[in-house]
Structure formats: structure tokens, C-alpha cells
Amino acid sequence: MKAPLLAALVLALPAGMPALADDTAAPGRRASRPDREPWEFAITAYPTQVRGGDNTTSAIAVADRGPLHLEARYGYEAKDSRSAFAGWTFSGGETLAWELTPLVGGGWGPVRSFIPGFEASLTWGKFDFYVEAEFVRDRSVKSDSYNYAWSELGYRPLEWLRIGAVGQRTRAYGGDREFQRGPFVQVSVGPVTIGGFWFNPGSEDQVFVGSIGATF
Numbered sequence: 001m002k003a004p005l006l007a008a009l010v011l012a013l014p015a016g017m018p019a020l021a022d023d024t025a026a027p028g029r030r031a032s033r034p035d036r037e038p039w040e041f042a043i044t045a046y047p048t049q050v051r052g053g054d055n056t057t058s059a060i061a062v063a064d065r066g067p068l069h070l071e072a073r074y075g076y077e078a079k080d081s082r083s084a085f086a087g088w089t090f091s092g093g094e095t096l097a098w099e100l101t102p103l104v105g106g107g108w109g110p111v112r113s114f115i116p117g118f119e120a121s122l123t124w125g126k127f128d129f130y131v132e133a134e135f136v137r138d139r140s141v142k143s144d145s146y147n148y149a150w151s152e153l154g155y156r157p158l159e160w161l162r163i164g165a166v167g168q169r170t171r172a173y174g175g176d177r178e179f180q181r182g183p184f185v186q187v188s189v190g191p192v193t194i195g196g197f198w199f200n201p202g203s204e205d206q207v208f209v210g211s212i213g214a215t216f
Contacts, residue, residue, distance in 0.1 A: 031215050048207065059075065060074075067088050079110065083106065083115060088101065102118045113136050154184075165181065168180050182198045184196065193214070
């Protein structure tokens, strides 16, 4: 897979998830806090433009009930791929709140693989930090295997506005480690969140990712 397209697909997804109804909730993909018992859901689409590459749109749907976390993805691990994950969220803290969700999943379609990973976050006042890691081992084409670690540092000056910086380190099988970074902004109105993520601003590998999602 070409590096700019892989970066666009992987970087776009975690950063753009809808903000939770409670502005003190941790960032990331959860549709609700792990202490809420009813089922809650979120779905987000990510139109992605890659300078000099193929444009694409991916999507993620999540379902949460208490600490149980489920995800279904389209076009995430590779273009037109499908994957599904299950995880359990551990959380704690008050002034410095934290969450950790180990994930186990698998992919099919263009990428057929067992995929372990995790999502973790810290929240302190108006600041938050989110990190996600995943290892994808393609059973059909070994050279398409890769692992990555992605992180986001956010600041919420207003309840409905979140800004910050995002970065990702990706390492394809047998290749060198790559790093991409850029700014992002998210605006939330009720259950709807719209965002924009600009990676490698001004470079030949520039990637812009839009996101629009909702919780329900």
C-alpha cells in the first residue's frame, strides 16, 4: 500500500470521532462513558483527500454499553477493507481521568488479518491526550503488514470547540518508520461533530481529512 494513502486511512479515523455529550468525558472513539449502562452508538464518515494520490471515504460505527466497546470499520486498514473489534474499557481518576481499552479484532476483504490493539486517553481540565496502537498482520500478502502508534493532544477552549495537534508513526513490514503530523479542529453541535484534520501542511504528501459524525 502506498504510504500517503495508508497514512490517510489510518490517521483519519480515530481523530474524528464525535465528542461525547459530557464535555469532561475522555477523547477517543467511545459513544458514551464506561459508567453508562444503556446502549449508546456513534457513526462517523471520513472523506479524505491525498495530494497526488487517491481520494477515498472511510467510516466507523461504534456501540458501547458500560465498559463494553464494539467497533465496525470500513476502509480503515486498507481501501475497501472491513474489520470488527471488541474491547473492554478500564477507567479511573477524577482530576486526571484516564481510560484504557484493549482491543481484539480481525479484518477481511483486501486485508485478512488478526488485529490486536488498544486505545487510551488522559483528560485534565480542558486538556486531553489520546493514543492508539494497532498491529495488522496480513495473512495473504505479508508485505502489506504494518503497525502504528497514533496520538492526539487536544484543548477545549469552549464546550463545543476542540483544537490541537495530531501525529502518527507508521512502520510497514520490512520498511522504515514514518512520521506525519498536523493540526486539527472539531466543532460539536448537540450530538453532531464536524472536524477537519490537516496532515503535512504544504508538503507534497499533504493529506486533508474531513469528518462528520453523530452519537445516538
